[in-house]
Amino acid sequence: MNRTLIKNGHVVSMDPQLGNLPRADILVEEDRIVEIGPDLAVTDAQVIDAENCIVMPGLIDTHRHIWQGALRAVCADWSLLDYVRGIRMNAALAFTADDMYAAQYHGGLEAIDAGVTTVADYCHNLNTPDHAYESIRGLKESGLRTIWSYGFNRPPLEEHAFSSLDERLSFARKLAKEEFSDSSALVTMSVSPEETLFWGDDPARGVAQFELARELNVPLFWHCNSSTELNTGKRLRDVARLNELGLLGPDLVLVHLHSTDMDEWKMIADCGAGVSFTPDTELQMGMLWPSTVEAHTLGIPQSYGADITSNNSGDMFIALRMALQVARCRKLEQINGEQLKIGVPYTGEDALAWGTIEAARAIGLEDKIGSLTPGKQADLLLLRTDSLSMVGWDRSNPAGTIMSQCTARNVDTVMIAGKVVKQAGHMKADTAHACRLLEDAHEKVLSRIGGAEALLLDLGESDEKFASIAASADPGA
């Protein structure tokens, strides 16, 4: 049996019963945590010295489009409309199945290196069956725990590999059988239906995509209420629409949500769905502030994501810190700064939960990941505390220290399902190979488009134009 003893770490368990243990060991057998406590009497295990380290659960990113890693930072000064024009309607078309493999494999390693042990990968560039197969292969080879989402979005290709929605649905069923028959595997399946903008007047198209997830018994990740209608400024009321169609449920993870009315927030709380916010892209691209305060007030399990590394880094410490500070500012604004005298709203502990145990709850995996708890999967990371950026840290508030001070550079060691994938600052995988593959994909995608200057297609500025492009793009619409 494979046994590993992580010795003498400052354990931040995120398990309400265990709490923080300033000096403790963690025994891992195969893929699970079996025991946590001081001075465990174990002699036959491989030892990882965690002296001068915080040991915490692996971070969980519940919203990322990993495939866009091949276009790192191209969106750095873009709006949401620029993003739709530049990536969804343009660059997406230029990705081959090989490019998808490179981006997914590299993206899996990038996440692991940064202490992110689980990603919900919203894979919405499945232009051919091979795009799907290769994106899944890249993830499986990377060793990242991933919930891979079968995205229904359709870039406006000239020739389509799928001639109808029925073909897309059948292919999803085939993939579920071929690639995801083992629900205990590291990479599992979910479904991401198209946004309501692409449904047209008849909801049947969208409903079929939701029903597929229920048929396959997999969760749903869905962009909704991200903005108001471009031309009219009207609220989209996507959540109310799902409610009318009887499609709300606890298997949903709703993403973005800034433009959500109070009656819709109550519908989300009542149906037991989770939510995911992406501070970098929301704050930048007019999706406005992450709805941390609303979710917290109603007790809706909330979680966070990097969204797109074509815009911002995949560093979840930064995403969570941004969420924490924005939520504090919004709350303090509501109460006119009154609380300045007695501490601030929301703590580092809250933010760390949003990236670990609460994220696991939001995506329905609370029994499996999200905390260091005997019986759960051994997904964890070690942060060095004797480095220049951490030495002298506040032992009385480890979560506050992590959330206010750490970035991905503090991640020393990472374990996923009991397997050490990064140790003493070094990745186990051949990262140079992954970087070469990604650089090659980057160059090829850009050259097919005609260079970075040609990314921003001129599509005009109306919703109808996008909708008509999307509709004409799909013969089965």
Ligand SMILES: [Zn+2]
């Ligand atoms: Zn997204």
